[in-house]
Structures are given as structure tokens and as C-alpha cells.
Amino acid sequence: MENIIEVSGLVKMFSNQVALKDVSFTVKKGETFGFLGPSGSGKTTTIKILTAQLAQTDGEAIVFGVPASKLRGAGYRKKIGVLTDNSGLYVRLSVYDNLKLYCDLFDVPYTRIDEVLDMVNLKEAKKKVISKLSRGMLQRVTLARSFLHKPDLLFLDEPTSALDPVNTKHIYKGLDNLKEQGTTIFLTTHDMNEAETLCDRVAFLNEGKIQLLDSPKALRKKFSDNTITVELADGSKDIINRGPEGAQVMYNYMSENKVVSIYSNEPTLGDIFVEVTGRKLS
Numbered sequence: 001m002e003n004i005i006e007v008s009g010l011v012k013m014f015s016n017q018v019a020l021k022d023v024s025f026t027v028k029k030g031e032t033f034g035f036l037g038p039s040g041s042g043k044t045t046t047i048k049i050l051t052a053q054l055a056q057t058d059g060e061a062i063v064f065g066v067p068a069s070k071l072r073g074a075g076y077r078k079k080i081g082v083l084t085d086n087s088g089l090y091v092r093l094s095v096y097d098n099l100k101l102y103c104d105l106f107d108v109p110y111t112r113i114d115e116v117l118d119m120v121n122l123k124e125a126k127k128k129v130i131s132k133l134s135r136g137m138l139q140r141v142t143l144a145r146s147f148l149h150k151p152d153l154l155f156l157d158e159p160t161s162a163l164d165p166v167n168t169k170h171i172y173k174g175l176d177n178l179k180e181q182g183t184t185i186f187l188t189t190h191d192m193n194e195a196e197t198l199c200d201r202v203a204f205l206n207e208g209k210i211q212l213l214d215s216p217k218a219l220r221k222k223f224s225d226n227t228i229t230v231e232l233a234d235g236s237k238d239i240i241n242r243g244p245e246g247a248q249v250m251y252n253y254m255s256e257n258k259v260v261s262i263y264s265n266e267p268t269l270g271d272i273f274v275e276v277t278g279r280k281l282s
């Protein structure tokens, strides 16, 4: 499968401080790639390098087959969408008028505005002035703007950090839609459920390096202790091993009608991150 992003040996220093020590990964066309790490681990710095807003100190960052630093032309601008905490919106204009400006910039018909506002559940606020929006509403307008022009590659830096669960779910549906249309998504988040829900693969960034990279499912399997917990009718719990011995124990419980519920002890992505790095994600 074609690689849309190829990063190898990426280093970024700010004065004497190392933000990225040695980062390497690839992102395939059409995948949703989660870039996870604790605060200050270099996620935003990586997005800025990949979108030509910052120059790396060393290493390679290739996007669409060219060095990221060369992505400045109008052709590339149309292929890439970016959501960061810098909203880039005119605070005295309405939501609609802001998006109209971006339609003009990207040569997109105004009919697209209602489509993207629908995707972020914000149709009713279209006439509101930006300065009067709540933090969550502002995040949704910024998100709508980031994919207004149907980019091939979308960078989302913590897209749901200010949203309530209903809007978060709505956004997930919208992102699924974009994925179905072939958009490649590079996503940073602190929210491990979000990563599990949206991402085909996740990379754990810590201390300037990638510590793990795989699909959430493969990581959970790799770090599983191969046990399941059985909750019994008397309120007690038994942890049993998978395999023939555990099967016999399970059979006995079942035939004595003692089983209330059974669940797997696979770790969450958050558990795995803590185990590998000894650090919490937020």
C-alpha cells in the first residue's frame, strides 16, 4: 500500500532542548493513524514539521513523496487539512462567513458549508459570530474548516478535547465518513477510547521516540496475560487461564450453573502505555 507519510530519524531541538530524539514511522494511504503520547512528548511538533510550519533539526519527513518543507505550493495546500489549537478564524465574522472565506481560498462551492456544518453538528449556529461561541463550538467550526476542501490528508491535533460525549460521537461518525471517502487521517489524542474507536494503527511517542507501533487489537493481544475473569453466583470472582485447564474449570462452573458473567482481561491502550513507558498519558 502506498505511503502518504514517511518519517525517518526525525530530530527536533528547541535551543538545547530535545523535543524529538529519533522518530520513524510511515502512514499508509487511507488509514487513520493515531499519534499518542503524554503532554510535551512532541506530537504537535511532529504535525508542525509534517505541515511545513516548522523545520526539523535532522532526519527526513516525506509527505506525498516530497520533503515536508517543500509543501508550500497551492496544489499541496488543497491536498492537506490541518486542525490545531490555532483556529485561524476571524472572530468578528459569523461561522458561515468564515467558512465562505475558506471556500474562496480553496475554490470550493458554498454548498459545501452546510455539508461540513452538518458533519460537526453545528448547522444551527451558522449565523453566530465566532467571538460568541463556546470552546466546544469553536473547536467544531475549526474542525469543519479543516476538511472543508476535502483534503486527501487530514491532520487532527486533539479534535475532540473540548467536546461533550454527544458531539464527540457525532464527530466520530463524520470522521468515519471521511475515511470511507479515502481520506488519510493523522490524529493526536490523549483519549485512549478515541484511539481505539478511530485508529487503524497507533504509535506511542515518549521521550522523543516511538516506543510501540501497531493496531490497537494487536497491541492488546500482545500485552494480554491470557486470562479471563469469571464472576460467580456467590459474588466471588475467579481468574482462569485460557487453554485446556481453564476450559475444564469453566466447564465445571457452567455445569453447576454458577457463572454470572465472563470477561477478558485484555489491557486497554492506556494500560499498555503505562506499562511500556511508566508514564500516564495526561
Ligand SMILES: Nc1ncnc2c1ncn2[C@@H]1O[C@H](COP(=O)(O)OP(=O)(O)OP(=O)(O)O)[C@@H](O)[C@H]1O
Pocket: 014, 018, 019, 037, 038, 039, 040, 041, 042, 043, 044, 045, 046
Ligand atoms: N516553539 C517552541 N519553542 C521552544 N520549545 C518548544 C516549542 N514548541 C514546543 N516546544 C517544546 O517541545 C516539547 C514538545 O512539545 P509539543 O507541543 O510538540 O508536545 P505535545 O506532545 O503536542 O504536547 P500536548 O499534548 O501538551 O499538546 C515540549 O517540551 C515543548 O515545551
